[in-house]
Amino acid sequence: MDFTPTPEKLFPDLSLREELVVLARTLWREGYNDHLAGHITCNLGDGTLLCNPWLLTWAEVRPHQVLRIDLTGRVVEGDWPVPLGIPLHLALHQLRTDVTWAVHHHPLYGTVWADMGEIPPILDQSSSLGGGELVLVDEYSGPVNDPASARRAVETMGDATAALLAGHGVFVLGGSARAVHQRAVALEQRCQHAWHVCAAGRETKSLLPREFLNNIAASDGEGFLGFWEAAVRAELRADPQLLD
Secondary structure, eight states: OOOOOOHHHHSOOOOHHHHHHHHHHHHHHTTOOOTTOOEEEEEOSSSEEEEOOTTSOTTTOOGGGOEEEETTSOEEEOSSOOOTTTHHHHHHHHHOTTOOEEEEEOOHHHHHHHHHTOOOOOOSGGGGTTOSOEEEEOOOOSOTTSHHHHHHHHHHHTTOSEEEETTTEEEEEESSHHHHHHHHHHHHHHHHHHHHHHHTTOOOOOOSOHHHHHHHHTOOSOOOTTHHHHHHHHHHHHOTTTTO
16 A cells, blocks of 8 residues: 555645635634734736635635735625735736745734844744745835835845745745745744744854755745645644635
8 A cells, every 4th residue: 555645645635715715724823813914815827816805814714705806906706805905915926927825914923023124043944944035125115005115025025935024024925835834834933933042042043054054945845745734634623614
């Protein structure tokens, strides 16, 4: 018998709408839970995006409530309003056609480092998972529901896969729900662990070998099979009717 793990063996096949909802639920548990804030988009490659609706928290949204919008923010499918900060995602998907999934929210530790205008070091291997580059967008020119402010933030971010938005929150990108989940979880762990080391009065200097950090940074976030799948199973156990 073949016991080689595959996504199909680890959880049922999910639609993109279902993946978006499960991603929202599991990240809510990871600290991406600032009330009604936060947006997730998935680029469908046809000039439209899936996104979570405004007025529902990430802890309660369900697949039939997920919106499909065009790159101007107009609702194509769905009967809920578009999130107020969606211009950030519209600018991203207009400028970065390489990005499929994007997550914006205000998790506690990520937002604290963004408020301080500093990038925390990677102090342990869990904080490095997901790979990519984290940058600081160190100017606050207004809320991202303003298209000009949103575009400036995306332009300042460059080709990075994650950003701390000064005075605001975090923005995490990936090629799949698995990748963006891994990166978002690792980012909040990175920020939390660095904060606690700082609070303990210790120097926040990484002891990890530079070669290790460089190798991890080059990851596309797809390599840790089982991490995202375990989070999916946890959400389906917690709410067996989640996908109904």
